[in-house]
Amino acid sequence: MISQMTNWILRMSLKWKLLVPFLILSFIGTTVLVYIGLRSQEKLIKNEELKELGRVYQIFLTVIEHREAQALSLATMVAVNPIAEAALALRDQEGLYRSFLPLYEELRKNFGIGQFHFHIPPAKSFLRLHMREESGEMISYRREVIEAMKTGKALSGLEWGLTGLGIRGVAPVYYAGVLAGTVEIGFPFDAPFLERLKGQWQTDLTVYEKRGEDNYILLATTVKGHGFYDPFPLNGDSREGWPRMLISPVGAPDKSVLLGSVRDYYGETVALVQIEVDRSAIMRRLEKTRNLMFLVGGVGIILSFALTWLVAHLFVRPIIEIVHDAEEIARGRREKRLKIRPVDEMGMLTISLNTMLDSLQARRREIANYARTLERKVEERTADLVSSEEKYRTLVENIPLIVYRLLDDGTTEFLNPYFTEKLGYTIEEAVGDKQFWWEKICGYTGESEDDTVRRCWKDGKELQVERVVKSRKGEDLIFIDHATPAKDEHGRVKWVDGTMVDITELKHLQERTLQTEEIRVLGEISARFAHEIRNPLAIAGGFARRLCNAMSPDDPHLKFAQIIVEEVARLEDILQIILSSIEPFTLTITRVDLNRILQTCLEEVDESIQLRQLHVEATFDPALDPIEGDSDLLRRAFECLVKHAIVSSPRSESLVVTTERRNGTCLVKISHRAEGLGDEDLEQFFFPRITGKTGSDIKDLPLAKIIIHRHGGKVTVQREIEGRILLRIELPVVLPKPRGGTGRRVGPAA
Template sequence: MDRLHQRHTQLETDSKGVAAALSESEERYRRITEAITDYIFTVKVADGHPAETHHGPTCEAVTGYTAEEFNADPFLWIRMVPAEDQDIIRAQASEALSGHDPEPIEHRIIRKDGQIRWVSNSLVPTSDGQGNLVSYDGLLRDITNRKIAEETLRESEERYRHLVETMNEGLAMADQDYVFTFVNERLCEMLGYSREEMLGRHIVEFVHEDYKDFMQDQVARRQRGEARSYEIDWRAKDGQRVYTLISPKGFYDANGQLTGSLGVLTDITDRKRAEEALQTAHAELELRVQERTAELLQTNEQLKREIEDRKRIEQELRESETRYRLLINNMPSIVYRRYKDWSVDFLDEKVRSLTGYSMEEFNSRKKKWSEVIIGSDLETAKKAFIQALKTNKSYVREYRIETKGGEILWIQERGQIVCDKDGEIEYVSGVFFDVTERKQLQKAIVQREKLNTLGAIAAEVAHEIRNPLVSLGGFARRLQKKFPDMTECDVILQQSQRLEKILSRIRNYLHPVEIHPQECSVNSIITDSVGLLSPETEIRGLRCQLNLNPDLSDVYTDPDILTQIFVNLILNAAEAMDNGGVLSIRTFESEQDLYIEFKNPSSEPAVKHPELLFMPFAEGGESIGLPLCYRLLRNMGGLLSYASEIDHMVFTVSLPKSVRRDLQ
């Protein structure tokens, strides 16, 4: 741009013959700037104020606005800059208008599509032959990716710095001459020096006198490429001896020359002093053995055994810790530590698969455990906790939680309350188990047993009643022939026929259903059933909300019978919702079973004996309704169960994945 300015000044002083060359130069300049991918703009100045602005054609690639949009709206440029960045824009323009060369600045713009982008803005003033500012050119370069990279690097460096400064070991870095270039806060604490006192000094200056030659040997080993851990003693600022274990790492250039090294220092002073004390005690014992009796020799042997036991215990402790970590990572339960305010810490991400919430959401206190427990179960959970406080401070309790996706699960919690010396609760340590499937299975087993019992009773009753009922009907017909005007005979015959119909329904209910199984998709059958009933459900104001697992396994069953079951359950829900509403149909599966859940609003109170819903005592039980659904599912190896939730009733169909083998 300086050369362009010199050229411009020269042309103004030349003759009119050079004006043509100037025009050609400006045209060439225009073509060059239009080919540049960065955004170039020119502001012409008159009487010290901006008079006209020209935006290069690449402005649209950077800002989303065309040059015509900028020309039509003189204030579009400043509005495109966020309010908090506009002051530096105006300051840069003022400096250019005053005749100075302003420094490049970096600021944000809001593109036409709403994106926030970072740009570098450079201005180059242009003056005439008398030194008057006639214009200034601007180069706008998109630096968003660089800014993102800088922020990512800053965050990475911050994490690294936090790790280094909070680690329990000392950390030091030295150059090729073994002069300290970095030490962390822990190393400064170990030796009693400030960071400023250590940086720039040779490492040997801080080594204990007994180990200076040893350190020089280690330096030579590092230059040869060796890197083994070793123990070395240091001299602290107060003269104390500090024992450490060093794990070194050398850095080398392409030629194998040492360029620097890093060391992690573990303070083993307490261990060393314990070993020295142990060695002293051992020497004293040896002396006493020589001076005194064999009894002291026995004492010495006992001490040796204690040392071996200590080492063995330490080894067992390390192995136990390893087994514990392996157990935590592989056990089906979720380990936690909970506090008095219901905040909780988890050790791994298994909590996400249970609740839908990440470990970080709980550990950062954004989510408390009490917030996922169903409200009606929270008080029961609190009572179990209070009871445990009064006894041995351990408890087992079961309650329901609501996952992030809205699913209701049963949880078994086993906890141990830990208190301080004053009896105040410090925390609760324990594990969570998902017992939802067990709860469903228990409920299904109880319901199945009740229904089997009722079925057996109903069959026996039907058998015992049929013979007297036939005799009763026969005698009633004879009486009717003798006494045609006797109305009581009509009543007896009507009630006898009614009882015979009930007995027929019971017999048909207990009779096996013929099954024609094949591989089929439960999701497809549900979708077809909803479509089949759509005219009727629309009239009733019923809307079916499908939440179908796309990865649901296929089953080996009779699709026609399954369709009949789903249709009856949808119609049953429609009957329960007089004013219409939403019927939620959800599919999911466990390791052994497939589940289809039908959940609809209900203003009726909960059914006290749900097993009676599935018995064929009501009119029409043979052809439609819940008894038929239950009978059909039972013959296919499945089960229909009922549950009551707040303002809702839930019917759940379960089909075993192994149903194909059962049917074959």
């Protein structure tokens, strides 16, 4: 059955093959267009209804804003009234009442205001002209009043008060430049207000007052038997995206409803407004349009049947002519273009055949032209290759690597200029001597283990080796040599291309890293030994002191016991200095004021300064920038340096402490007289020493230098005239970031 149907279709003439599908498609298309037209019109009408609802909603909000502006203007006019200023400042309630009651009556009668209210700090009701008996209570729930008193600015908006929700404007009242209170003018937000809007817009309005989270109660409405069309179920529990609009909601198919929020001065929702528009006329117009579309659709289907028959008849006739012309083009017997037809499908097919004919003729001309210009194109390609080679050579000559090419007999065929720049040998020396590369670069001595590069030739594999090369100046430079053999079509090595990267500086950095690690390990070992020595030393000192206390003053061995006690105490001091010097610590970075730290240090040692009768000259630069550092550690370091300067100075001498800003650093100078210090003592100024003269207060002198160094600074000791010495401490404003370190938190200035 299916095969018979298929054969019948295949035997049909071209006209019917075109006609039947077109007839079916015309019926389907017309039906679909009628349906789409109806749906589109309904959608457009609904969109217009939604726009109209939105426009009414925006006008409603604009009316509220105009009311707010009116209330604010009236409140501002009253606030600048001298009578109101003086009476409110003097708390003259009776005077305010007598002065502004006539104004309130006039505004209520002519403009419909509902509230005329004076307040006094700190948010207390002073006088309600509309409810005089309800005055004197605290109104801390009135956010606009509190905000106006706090900021001194006039503001307006919807707000709930004692008389309910109202459109209020609050303005501050000043007397002699001092806030005396605020005045409030308000319009009622009630049913009469909505009725006036309904009379102007012919639209029903309903307002629901917010009494809690998702709790709304009816405030005022212009309709009876109204319904609350809650759009919340459309989006779950979401309360975002106001306003919400519904066309023909459940229970009111002839209504369009908008539910939008009404916000106060702070942008918070205080009420919902429901706008209802009657859409009965729109529904009647839609029904009339639907009937008309069905009629037009039926007529269109009949006309499409007739037109499809005519088009099929006209379409088949030119196809035969075009097929004949296409056969002539395919056989190459046609040079003349086809006759141009009207711009329809047949016309486009004719244009395509003419384009194909033109393309074939153009290809024939291009082939002939290509044969004539082949030699020129080869020359252009050769020039491009030469240009590419020049660019590559320029890159090789400027790259900071030694690039070379070696032939099998040892000849250096190519070297870039960086070879001469790095090693000092000329390229002519390397190219002219076949043994140069093996002897000077590879250090080849003829032994098998030295023949590393030659094995690259033999095995045909890449080579990467670290080698030490001596430059012309005799410097030992370390390179990574990477050689790559180039092979011919038979797999034999033709030459070796290679690059040499200078890693001398990298090796030096590795050695420094190892030295740093060794110093760290030695520090840990020293700290371990110091802790191990402490216990035996403490035991020996304890027993020596007990032995000394147990001897009588006449005992001849008492002197020797005292010497043991003193030497043990000296060893304990030395051990304490060692521990404080090698004990690791972590910097807690903040902004540090050096002037304040030095001033604090001088105040703490003031008693020692008075005992030694020293004259302190402190000059602190007020423009000194706060630096990044550890406030406690820097205070400890400078306190140690100042104490050392005090105990080292003879009596009745001067101690000079100055600060200044210099070249992006903070410079601290401490100058004092110090007798008996030789050049060797200055060089070993911060070395641990126990002399028995300076006491225990300067045992942290080595630690002070370590703290300054940890802050990226440096300290030097210089000899001045007349036996004085100068300590120069330079500290950077910004602490240097450690290599590979993490970010540092910088707090406020300490």
